[in-house]
Amino acid sequence: xxxxxVGIDFNAAANGASLTDSFVGLAPDGVSAAPxxxxxxxxxxxxxxxxxxxxxxxSNAISGCTxxxxxxxxxxxxSVLGDFIGTDVTGLIAVGNGVGVFAAAPVxxxxxxxxxxxxxxxLSGATAAGAALIKNWIGVGVDGLTALGNGNAGVxxxxxxxxxxx
Numbered sequence: 001x002x003x004x005x006v007g008i009d010f011n012a013a014a015n016g017a018s019l020t021d022s023f024v025g026l027a028p029d030g031v032s033a034a035p036x037x038x039x040x041x042x043x044x045x046x047x048x049x050x051x052x053x054x055x056x057x058x059s060n061a062i063s064g065c066t067x068x069x070x071x072x073x074x075x076x077x078x079s080v081l082g083d084f085i086g087t088d089v090t091g092l093i094a095v096g097n098g099v100g101v102f103a104a105a106p107v108x109x110x111x112x113x114x115x116x117x118x119x120x121x122x123l124s125g126a127t128a129a130g131a132a133l134i135k136n137w138i139g140v141g142v143d144g145l146t147a148l149g150n151g152n153a154g155v156x157x158x159x160x161x162x163x164x165x166x
Contacts, residue, residue: 012045025064030089033064044074052083063095073104073127086116091142106130115148126160
């Protein structure tokens with residue numbers, strides 16, 4: 001999905017939905033940027049959305065967007081799992097987002113590759129308190145050797161985003 005203001009919008013009608021095995025902000029080749037505004041947006045009132053997965057075929061490549069993933073205040077139970085955020089499908093070539101994952105609500109961010117973005121993960125405001133960042137590779141390619149640093153910060157918490165696990 002590309003060239004949209006928002007690639008994929010999850011609203012309250014999408015409770016329990018998931019997004020797997022997709023290219024967002026990339027051309028069908030999985031390498032070339034095809035930019036969008038927000039790659040994936042989880043809107044207020046949405047519950048239990050899963051972006052990606054930890055099994056074969058579950059990962060997404062979300063790159064080349066203003067914000068790769070946006071989780072709004074009031075979204076509950078969002079998980080971002082096993083995705084390549086800011087790279088091509090190989091996990092070795094930079095195709096960064098402005099912000100890899102922006103969250104204004106508690107979110108679980110687990111086992112992702114978060115690279116080459118201006119900011120890797122931004123937790124914004126007291127409503128983001130309670131987020132968990134677990135086993136992510138931030139600033140290094142999938143091979144564990146290739147430097148693909150985020151420009152300003154790997155993780156940026158501000159505005160009262162306290163009580164998070166990193």
